[in-house]
Amino acid sequence: MKNILIIGAYSAIASATARMWAEKKARFFLVGRDGEKLKQTGEDLAARGATxxxxxxxxxxxxxxxxxxxxxxxxxxxxxxxxxxxHGTLPDQLACEGDVKVTMEALATNGMSTLSLLTAISPMMEKQGSGCMAVISSVAALRGRPSNYVYGSAKALVETFCEGLRARLFQSGVHLLLIRPGFVDTPMTKDLSLPGLLLVTPERVAKDIIRAVDNKKETIFTPWFWRWIMLIIRSIPSPLFKRFRSYAVEF
Structure with missing residues (x-):
């Protein structure tokens, strides 16, 4: 039986993953901004087997x-x-470009809040000498693009922090998993024009997360093919890459 703390508990990916853990009789501590949604999420997990x-x-x-x-x-x-x-939001890139406050709020929600939480959680996990911290990042962290560079920058901050934190935790028995989803069909992405062939359900991502936790993976792309997509995107020379503004699908 797993004792699981989820921050951003009613987000689509978190909910899908938690439902699968509930079937294995897990116990949950659910955190979010909306108390009613948290209650509904918890009751659903209990109906599925959560103890x-x-x-x-x-x-x-x-x-x-x-x-x-x-x-x-x-x-x-x-x-x-x-x-x-x-937890996280997908900020409006154009709104960020026109308003410093909007940009800083996006960086705080998607970047700095995660660093604060990891800084506070890590000593507690080290003290017990076991456990896993799984952090949802994004493939957007791997290269800054005109369509979402504020969001991508926040996730890149998280990724660099996690790399150093993983090395710090190595001797403690605490594992850190970094999760890089691609296009996922969630309320956060419902207004975006995303290519259907690359769009997957939260349940697909949840299965990858559970497998990665069980196998103690350090970093995963989900679905797996994003590893090769991002390898290609990262290999494009900068003088050519900056001309691709028309290639502006969001991720």
Missing amino acids: SFYTHTMDVNDTDAHALMLEKAFFELGQVDLVLLA
């Missing part, structure tokens, strides 16, 4: 609230076997 669930309402950008949330999570669950950081 218990606890909820905690919190805005991830309120970094002063992180310590209290974690104190409650570790108290209720005892040992935390798995932490899934799945």
